[in-house]
Amino acid sequence: MIKLCVFDVDGTLITKGDRQFSYNTITALKNLQKQGVKLAIASGRPPFAMEKKLLEEITFDYFICSNGACVIDSKDEILHRFSFTKQQTQKLIDIFRTKDDALMFQCIEAARCYHGYKRIAHMLEGFLGRLDILSDEREQSIYQQKSLPLAAVAKIEHEDLQAIKEHFPELLFTPFDTTYYDINGQHSKADGIACICKHIGIDMTECAAFGDDYNDLDMIKRCGYGIAMGNAREKVKEAAAYVTSNVEEDGIWNACLHYGWIKQ
Secondary structure (H helix, E strand, O other): OOOEEEEOOEOOOEOOOOOOOOHHHHHHHHHHHHOOOEEEEEOOOOHHHOOHHHHHHOOOOEEEEHHHOEEEEOOOOEEEEOOOOHHHHHHHHHHHHHHOOEEEEEOOOOEEEEEOHHHHHHHHHHHOOOOOOEEEOOOOOOOOOOOOOOEEEEEOOHHHHHHHHHHOOOOEEEEEEOOEEEEEOOOOHHHHHHHHHHHHOOOHHHEEEEEOOHHHHHHHHHOOEEEEOOOOOHHHHHHOOEEOOOHHHOHHHHHHHHHOOOOO
């Protein structure tokens, strides 16, 4: 039996856009918990932007935030935290303003937009349906916040992408929508899972990971059971040990039945 089950959010636990959470998904997760399986969310979202609807239905044990930059437990204790350096942060602000591309930093306490506010707001409304988490910092040319960013989200035009990436060879640029990218350090959701495994004393072969997008690739490859949703990108499906049905068709429930982790 697996000991840790890790889930991406949008397109995996919930549907994209309307963010629906099915009854069978909830039932599958509760059945796993009854058997002693720990549950974790692994998301590109920072801690403050986790889906509240999920927390009302299921008590998750761990949260892997900002694609592995921050790992916290159910009591908000930080098990791991990565931050950009002050130099990286300021360099990102300067270059994105020069290129006129949109830039938002994911900090512990808020999302902070330094350029291209309308473009970032449009993306957040589509993915999260809320803008209360977004702080407008366009008048600030120098980063003066108390905490350094965990990660960044950017809208980068195709003609600018290569030049920007060359300025930051130490950072990862992962696409999640047309011309939108997660910008992270050299870590992934899988590294967050490894942190949890070390914390509770298990091996990654005892973990299952569910996902659908590019930022789920590493955890699907490195966990003992890598499961792609039916609506996943083709590269994710190719990397998975098992491809289940779409999120709208109870993909998590069906995969758990397939492996015998729960019963009909």
